[in-house]
Amino acid sequence: MKRPQALYNSAVINTMLGRIVPVVDTTPDGRLLIGTGIVISPTDVITCKHVICPYGEMDMTAAPSVSEIGILSGGKLCHPARVRASADWDLCCLHFDSLPGASPAALFRTAKLTPIRLAATGFVDGPSGPQRREIPEFEAILEEQHEGWLQTAQLRGGAPPGFSGAPVFVRSAESRQVVGMLRLGGEQAATSRLIGADPIAKFLAEIGVDVAVSDLPTKVQPPGKSASKVKLRVGGTVDDSNVWLSGHDVDADIGRDLRHSDMRINGQDGEEEASQDQTPRRRS
Numbered sequence: 001m002k003r004p005q006a007l008y009n010s011a012v013i014n015t016m017l018g019r020i021v022p023v024v025d026t027t028p029d030g031r032l033l034i035g036t037g038i039v040i041s042p043t044d045v046i047t048c049k050h051v052i053c054p055y056g057e058m059d060m061t062a063a064p065s066v067s068e069i070g071i072l073s074g075g076k077l078c079h080p081a082r083v084r085a086s087a088d089w090d091l092c093c094l095h096f097d098s099l100p101g102a103s104p105a106a107l108f109r110t111a112k113l114t115p116i117r118l119a120a121t122g123f124v125d126g127p128s129g130p131q132r133r134e135i136p137e138f139e140a141i142l143e144e145q146h147e148g149w150l151q152t153a154q155l156r157g158g159a160p161p162g163f164s165g166a167p168v169f170v171r172s173a174e175s176r177q178v179v180g181m182l183r184l185g186g187e188q189a190a191t192s193r194l195i196g197a198d199p200i201a202k203f204l205a206e207i208g209v210d211v212a213v214s215d216l217p218t219k220v221q222p223p224g225k226s227a228s229k230v231k232l233r234v235g236g237t238v239d240d241s242n243v244w245l246s247g248h249d250v251d252a253d254i255g256r257d258l259r260h261s262d263m264r265i266n267g268q269d270g271e272e273e274a275s276q277d278q279t280p281r282r283r284s
Helices: 010-015 197-206
Strands: 020-027 030-041 044-047 069-073 076-078 082-085 092-095 107-109 118-126 129-146 149-156 167-171 176-184 191-196 213-215 231-234 242-248 251-254 262-267
Touching (some): 020 044, 030 069, 107 197, 118 176, 191 197, 197 213
Parallel strands (some): 107 213, 242 262
Antiparallel strands (some): 020 069, 030 044, 118 129, 129 149, 129 262, 167 176, 176 191
16 A cells, blocks of 8 residues: 655644654754654653664763754754663653743553554655655554553554654544654655554653653544454464454464564555664764
C-alpha cells in the first residue's frame, strides 16, 4: 500500500502549533534538522534518543562541546540545560530554562489503536528551514501491550526524514489526542514504528517530570474485531504470550521471541517489512 506524501494541512497543523518543535544541530553551514520534539511541559520536550545520539546515559547535563543541539521555539534557538535518556526505550527528555511560545501537548494512553484513524505531524527540511508537514493517515497493523496498555505499534506506511520524535494522534473533529511518538520509518519504508503514551509516561515519572497522562476517551476507543484468513508465522519462542488478531486476510511474520507479552495484529494482505531509521544522520 503506497503511502500518500506528507501534506501541508493548515487546519490540522494549526492545532499542533507550539506543541511540536524542530530539533536541530547547529553547524558552521547552518542548522541541520535532525528530528521533531513534542512539548510536554512548559520546560520539557521529548524526542527519540537516537536523535540526540551523544546522550546515551540515563542522566547527563549538556556540556559546551555538545551544546550545538537545540530546538526552535517561538522563533528562537534554545539549547537544553539537561538531557535525560531512557535506558529501555528510544526516548529522551530535553529540559530547558524556558520555552517561548510553547504549549504543552496532552498525552493519552490506550489499550489498542486498531481501527482508530491516526495521523502524524512533524518537520521536514524546507528552502528556508524546517517546515511543518502532516502524514494524513496511518493504520496500526501490529500492536504490543503490557499490563493492558499499548507499548509499541507497527504502522502501515513510511514517514519523511525529520519525523523521528513526531507525535501520532487520533484524528477527530473535536481535538487531536496524542497517543504515541514515531521512532522508526523512512520515506519509502513499508512500515513505521510508534512508542505508546504509557511507556512515555513511565519514563517521565522515573526522571521526575510531572506530566498528566489521560486515558483515551471511550468514544474514540476501537471496538473489538475478529479475524479471518489468518496466516501467522513466529520465528522464535512464544512463551506465556497473548497474540490478538483482527481485520481481514492477516498475514504476519514475527521474527523474534515473544515472552510474557501481548501483541495485536491487524492487516490486509501483505508481509510485514523491516523499518529504516528516518532521521538524517548528524554531521561529524
